[in-house]
Amino acid sequence: MLTNKQKRFLRSESHAIQPIFQVGKGGVNENMLVQLNEALEARELIKVSVLQNCMEDKDAVAEEVVNATHAYLVQVIGNIIILYKPSKEKSKIVLPRT
Structure with missing residues (x-):
């Protein structure tokens, strides 16, 4: 579990990066989850963009991705x-201590 201080640090680190994945009309699928895991292993911190034509709620997409990849939601x-x-x-990325 990330502390608030660690989340603040990660948010500040994420300002410079662009979203590398987009969730659209098709929603989240197995292929996307495999690619997300690979990207997380390589980069550790990523952004995912939820397009307006996505049928699912952005919070539901976030929960689904977090559960499937075992990543932390910043x-x-x-x-x-x-x-x-x-x-x-x-x-x-070296996280600050609590």
Whole structure:
């Protein structure tokens, strides 16, 4: 579980990155989840954009992605979901202590 201080740190780190995934009309599928896991392993911190034509609620999409990838939900702001998952091999982001 992330503390509020860690979430603030991750939010500030995420300002510079662009969304690399888009959830649209088809919603979240298995292929997308595999790619999300690979991206999280490589980058640790990613943004996912929920398009307006997505049939599901953005909070439901965020919950589904978090449950499937075992990532931490940093924030849902507007139609952007920010996810964090520490890398198993090479951790690049050092979280502040509590």
